[in-house]
Amino acid sequence: MELRINQKTYEVEADADTPLLWVIRDDLGLTGTKYGCGLAQCGACSVLVDGSVVRACVTPVAGVVGREVTTIEAIEADSVGKRVVAAWVEHQVAQCGYCQSGQVMAATALLKHTPNPSDAQIDAAMVNLCRCGTYNAIHAAVHDLAAQQEGA
Amino acid sequence: MTHSRFARTAGWLALPCLVAAGLLAWYVTRDPASPFEAEQAARFDPALVSRGEYVARLSDCVACHSLPGGKPFAGGLEMATPLGAIHATNVTPDRDTGIGHYSLADFDRAVRHGVAPGGRRLYPAMPYPSYAKLSDDDVRALYAFFMKGVQPAQQANLASDIPWPLNMRWPIALWNGLFAANTPYAAKPDQDAQWNRGAYIVQGPGHCGSCHTPRGLAFNEKALDESGKPFLAGALLDGWYAPSLRADHNTGLGRWSEAEIVQFLKTGRNRHAVVYGSMTEAFNNSTQFMSDDDLAAIGRYLKSLPGDPQRDGTPWQYQAESVAAKLDNPGAHTYVTRCASCHGLDGKGQAEWMPPLAGATSALAKESASAINITLNGSQRIVAAGLPDAYRMPAFREQLSDREIAEVLSFVRGAWGNHGGAVGAQAVGTLRGHTDPASSSPIVLHMR
Structure with a gap:
């Protein structure tokens, strides 16, 4: 089947029900997206599909054919994603870093749909787990971004 | 004078009582007739054994008579009854602990009539009220399989936990007289061969009614075939709601095509639902091994059973819902964070891999047990x-409180046109206790 990932077209051979995460990591070697729980509970595997965040470990690959997938590798090609990564650096959010590609995807999706989210909206959207406990830094970074205007 | 007249009267009365008691004793311990009494079962040709293996698949014998990790058909599954636990028995051809010494007639009496050698009555946890409808040919094949296709395993049966006098078996004979079928399935001449084959599998070996037909006060299935309206009309059992298999729009198969029924039983999933609860075992062990012709026959038969709009309620229609606008509702918030990745913000799931919750029977049935349990x-x-499937519903037992589960299920059962109704935290708490493997009163199994 043909997949569009990070503005490139890939021809992959996979069963229809293979999780998108396996195709991204094992077949295409894009290992920035992480495997956490495999049950859609933690968010480490978050990627964007047509600009919305999905958990790649529970997304059958057949369901994203004909749609645009974005992974952490290409997030800075996106103007919102680029600002998110800059804020992450500014706030030195990452500690061990394992969950952070998923956190960046979640923040990017939130800001794409809701450019100026309230604190409550940030809390409602940023639900990926982080075992280092970087939640306060994540909240602060997204809070800063929420106050900015695009291109500022 | 009075005294002797009393004695005489008592004597005259005692006589019929004794006769009645004698007749009763005969009735409850008698061996039912078997067409195989005089049959020598020596010829086990391989075709018959493999035919028997298929009948064992149709009948899902392995579900109860095998334990994970145990020897096939050596028994041991614990089943809770209101009176105490009983255990499925060793049905391998071992001569000491299994059924190696059974003649074909003995085997027939156990399978179709629930009577072990010596006249001892089996508990109807063994679904002989359904197996009674097996054809003579299928019983003969099944016997050949259990004698020649199964490895003998020496494993003693476990005694039941039911105390005396409740453990006396003879009253079951009276129960059988009232509630169990005692003749093989007879084809209906006004229906074609496919319909009759479907009816035979559903009512007989498939014993679908054991879970899907509601039970009466004596724990009897309220109907054993399509002549009764309660037949396969949906039932609450073992902490799950087994949905209706009739043409009910909301809680049954009204929205399914025959081809979708076949797909569900063959692959475990279709665009409406994915197998879960006790049906997972029925799928893993039984339905996926059925031939395409047999599955088509089942689909044909089930689709011939009319629904009951009065019981089923207002027909469900999808209604779009903006979950994002409802984030101040704690149930909607939990849905977005915990459920939407798989089941979708629109409640429609993902193709046939992740089931939709919009229009799901668990969100439309007034019984909320399945929604809570899953x-x-x-x-x-x-x-x-x-091959194991790629996706599984995770357990939220440790992550969500009774209140949070009640809130999210109340949201799901009221969104997208669903109208199953709210769920209370107390109902969640009760089922949490009953399904806790560490609790003192877990639901093990009543029937399968």
């Missing part, structure tokens, strides 16, 4: 064609 305990591994 949320607390997750789903079991579905193994289709030897």
